[in-house]
Amino acid sequence: xxxxxxxxxIIDPLQNLDIKGWILVxxxxxxxxxxxxxxxxxxxxxxxxAENLVVSPGFIDLHVHLREPGGEGQETIETGSRAxxxxxxxxxxxxxxxxxxxxxxxxxxxxxxxxxxxxxxxVFPTGTISRKREGKELADIGELVQAGVVAITDDxxxxxxxxxxxxALEYSKMFPIPIMEHCEELQLKNEGVMNEGFFSTKLGxxxxxxxxxxxxxxxxxxLAKYTGGRLHISHLxxxxxxxxxxxxxNQGVNVTCEVTPHHLTLTDEALSDxxxxxxxxxxxxxxxxxxxxxxxxxDGTIDAIATDHAPHTITSKNVEFDYAPDGVxxxxxxxxxxxxxxxxxxxxxxxxxxxxxxxxxxxxxxNQKNKGSLKKGADADITLFDIKSQYSIDSExxxxxxxNCPFNGNKVYGKVVQTIVAGKTKFETGKIxx
Amino acid sequence: xxxxxxxxxxxxALSFSEVSARAIKKVPALRGKTIxxxxxxPSTRTRASFELAEKRLSADIINxxxxxxxxxxxxxxxxxVRNLCAYKVDVIVIRHSVAGSPLxxxxxxxxxVVNAGDGTHEHPTQALLDIFTLRxxxxxxxxxxxxIVGDILHSRVARSNIWGLTKLGAKVTIVGPPTFIPRLxxxxxxxxxxxxxxxxxxxxxxxMLRIQREREKKPLFPSLREYAKxxxxxxxxxxxxxxxxxxxxxxxxxxGVEISSQVADGPNNVILEQVTNGLAVRMAVLFLxxxxxxxxxxTLSS
Numbered sequence: 001x002x003x004x005x006x007x008x009x010i011i012d013p014l015q016n017l018d019i020k021g022w023i024l025v026x027x028x029x030x031x032x033x034x035x036x037x038x039x040x041x042x043x044x045x046x047x048x049x050a051e052n053l054v055v056s057p058g059f060i061d062l063h064v065h066l067r068e069p070g071g072e073g074q075e076t077i078e079t080g081s082r083a084x085x086x087x088x089x090x091x092x093x094x095x096x097x098x099x100x101x102x103x104x105x106x107x108x109x110x111x112x113x114x115x116x117x118x119x120x121x122x123v124f125p126t127g128t129i130s131r132k133r134e135g136k137e138l139a140d141i142g143e144l145v146q147a148g149v150v151a152i153t154d155d156x157x158x159x160x161x162x163x164x165x166x167x168a169l170e171y172s173k174m175f176p177i178p179i180m181e182h183c184e185e186l187q188l189k190n191e192g193v194m195n196e197g198f199f200s201t202k203l204g205x206x207x208x209x210x211x212x213x214x215x216x217x218x219x220x221x222x223l224a225k226y227t228g229g230r231l232h233i234s235h236l237x238x239x240x241x242x243x244x245x246x247x248x249x250n251q252g253v254n255v256t257c258e259v260t261p262h263h264l265t266l267t268d269e270a271l272s273d274x275x276x277x278x279x280x281x282x283x284x285x286x287x288x289x290x291x292x293x294x295x296x297x298x299d300g301t302i303d304a305i306a307t308d309h310a311p312h313t314i315t316s317k318n319v320e321f322d323y324a325p326d327g328v329x330x331x332x333x334x335x336x337x338x339x340x341x342x343x344x345x346x347x348x349x350x351x352x353x354x355x356x357x358x359x360x361x362x363x364x365x366x367n368q369k370n371k372g373s374l375k376k377g378a379d380a381d382i383t384l385f386d387i388k389s390q391y392s393i394d395s396e397x398x399x400x401x402x403x404n405c406p407f408n409g410n411k412v413y414g415k416v417v418q419t420i421v422a423g424k425t426k427f428e429t430g431k432i433x434x
Numbered sequence: 435x436x437x438x439x440x441x442x443x444x445x446x447a448l449s450f451s452e453v454s455a456r457a458i459k460k461v462p463a464l465r466g467k468t469i470x471x472x473x474x475x476p477s478t479r480t481r482a483s484f485e486l487a488e489k490r491l492s493a494d495i496i497n498x499x500x501x502x503x504x505x506x507x508x509x510x511x512x513x514x515v516r517n518l519c520a521y522k523v524d525v526i527v528i529r530h531s532v533a534g535s536p537l538x539x540x541x542x543x544x545x546x547v548v549n550a551g552d553g554t555h556e557h558p559t560q561a562l563l564d565i566f567t568l569r570x571x572x573x574x575x576x577x578x579x580x581x582i583v584g585d586i587l588h589s590r591v592a593r594s595n596i597w598g599l600t601k602l603g604a605k606v607t608i609v610g611p612p613t614f615i616p617r618l619x620x621x622x623x624x625x626x627x628x629x630x631x632x633x634x635x636x637x638x639x640x641x642m643l644r645i646q647r648e649r650e651k652k653p654l655f656p657s658l659r660e661y662a663k664x665x666x667x668x669x670x671x672x673x674x675x676x677x678x679x680x681x682x683x684x685x686x687x688x689x690g691v692e693i694s695s696q697v698a699d700g701p702n703n704v705i706l707e708q709v710t711n712g713l714a715v716r717m718a719v720l721f722l723x724x725x726x727x728x729x730x731x732x733t734l735s736s
Binding site for chain 1: 510531538552553556618621651
């Protein structure tokens with residue numbers, strides 16, 4: 001099966017490529033590409049005209065909650081995969097805080113089997129650091145790695161026990177995976193529900209100090225330095241945290257980090273109406289934190305944009321603020337949210353840098369050498385999107401099972417038009433296909 | 435609320451305060467209106483004050499008090515309230531332990547919603563009655579110095595007072611140990627002090643907040659004894675501050691902690707006057723939210 005994509009604005013940061021040209025896909029791989037028009041159509045089975053579209057290596061989301069097994073009312077591997085390809089994500093890394101948690105190889109097998117049946121995006125499972133995600137003893141990390149996890153994390157909770165964290169960082173050095181850590185010092189969090197600052201003061205909502213995240217990032221960075229282990233900081237949200245990671249990278253610590261579209265584009269002021277669709281963990285921080293995160297993207301301190309896609313039912317979110325669960329969905333809004341604010345409006349990063357953060361670098365973090373690029377021989381995971389026309393985000397049209405979206409109604413740029421996974425179109429102009 | 439809206443409530447309350455001085459303490463202003471008092475947090479004085487205000491306005495009322503949220507019984511707050519609204523209720527007076535709940539309700543139902551205290555967010559009718567009392571005592575609030583002492587972090591009374599007082603031109607100073615002062619509170623146009631004497635030396639009034647240990651998830655100060663020593667108002671300390679300072683307290687009082695019995699019952703206190711004024715203020719609020727604008731003579735006739 002051959003596909004040829006023509007007339008596209010092809011951007012591949014790994015190859016430093018930014019051309020108007022064509023790509024030939026053969027048997028699920030990138031077979032060739034070039035500038036201008038191809039000499040012939042290579043007897044392609046399908047010709048895609050990408051005029052006015054950006055052609056990018058498929059997006060890779062390092063942080064997705066698919067909720068299955070156990071939380072199928074919120075999302076499933078199938079609905080989450082549909083949301084992924086609709087948002088231009090050809091690969092998603094799913095978090096292990098399910099019921100049961102992914103602390104055993106058999107659960108990894110289940111996710112892989114179901115993802116294969118669904119056959120839309122590439123689903124990369126993660127396993128837990130600790131057995132039952134209880135933070136007490138290590139899970140069978142080696143078995144999890146053999147079953148195919150690309151990282152281990154107790155996401156949703158921090159590893160409170162510093163000794164367990166040290167052991168995990170040290171033990172996992174023999175595997176090609178990072179430890180992803182949700183950095184939060186729970187004593188400091190003290191049952192807070194939003195960022196501590198002027199708006200928590202005004203709204204009378206319990207504050208979560210930014211220090212609650214910073215002290216845990218600092219602890220983990222120190223342990224990564226001491227052990228030489230490989231650390232990845234999930235959903236970074238603070239200015240000080242960004243600086244700690246910047247300093248650690250300068251010292252040669254093996255640390256990477258990700259930031260969410262909502263932390264890059266929204267602040268705690270958004271909570272002024274007590275709307276639970278702006279309640280998540282870590283919470284939306286201040287404008288000064290947001291700007292520091294954007295600077296972290298520019299200077300390379302931050303490696304990836306990951307959504308922390310956290311589906312919750314309308315019922316569970318439509319309650320008093322304190323009682324609503326943390327989390328927002330993000331798969332179907334990541335591109336327009338970040339493109340509109342940081343590329344088009346504020347001009348903080350270039351389109352090529354955005355693609356690097358959504359594809360090139362995430363591929364590297366989960367060690368996928370054939371992904372995150374359009375180089376010859378790479379997997380033909382390709383996202384085509386339009387950056388020229390404006391549209392409104394309408395959560396009612398999402399493929400996700402949930403609607404807890406903080407960007408609903410926003411007027412944005414950056415619409416995914418077609419998503420190709422392993423050479424097959426999985427999403428095209430509003431429709432999921434196989 | 436704007437300064438003008440606050441003034442409207444206070445002026446309306448002034449007219450209603452006269453009703454309670456009559457032999458027959460009842461007017462027909464809210465005849466035929468239905469009000470639900472929905473209290474999700476324990477309350478004695480606010481609940482009694484609202485209930486009596488409603489009765490004196492001739493409204494039909496339903497009282498629902500529960501310390502367990504309906505959520506724990508499996509029903510959401512919104513479902514509970516929508517059930518009540520099916521009776522064509524005009525006003526829901528709600529007290530809730532979670533900040534923002536009255537606003538959340540107001541956005542989702544047709545009936546008017548009156549906030550009787552939401553978590554550590556706001557307690558608007560308490561602030562209105564405090565301001566009513568101060569206005570009566572001081573003549574006006576412009577450039578008057580009002581000091582609020584205590585756990586500002588957890589105080590909805592303080593937040594509502596700060597908004598209301600500053601809008602009417604008063605200068606507000608909040609006093610307490612640093613752990614009681616919420617971050618960036620100075621952006622609400624108040625001065626912050628940790629020194630009670632310093633703050634009180636040129637003050638016109640002081641509002642002594644109740645220490646609410648139940649709201650602290652982890653202790654923010656060592657002991658009630660130490661708090662009383664540093665921030666409690668007693669007759670010894672009264673000797674060194676303006677003689678005619680007005681001493682307020684939103685109640686319930688922890689005698690011997692934030693305020694000594696001598697001061698609470700002493701000549702400067704207006705604590706029970708606050709309670710009396712609260713009734714008139716709540717009558718005014720209920721009258722205004724049910725669409726009342728001008729006070730016709732018949733509205734006020736028994």
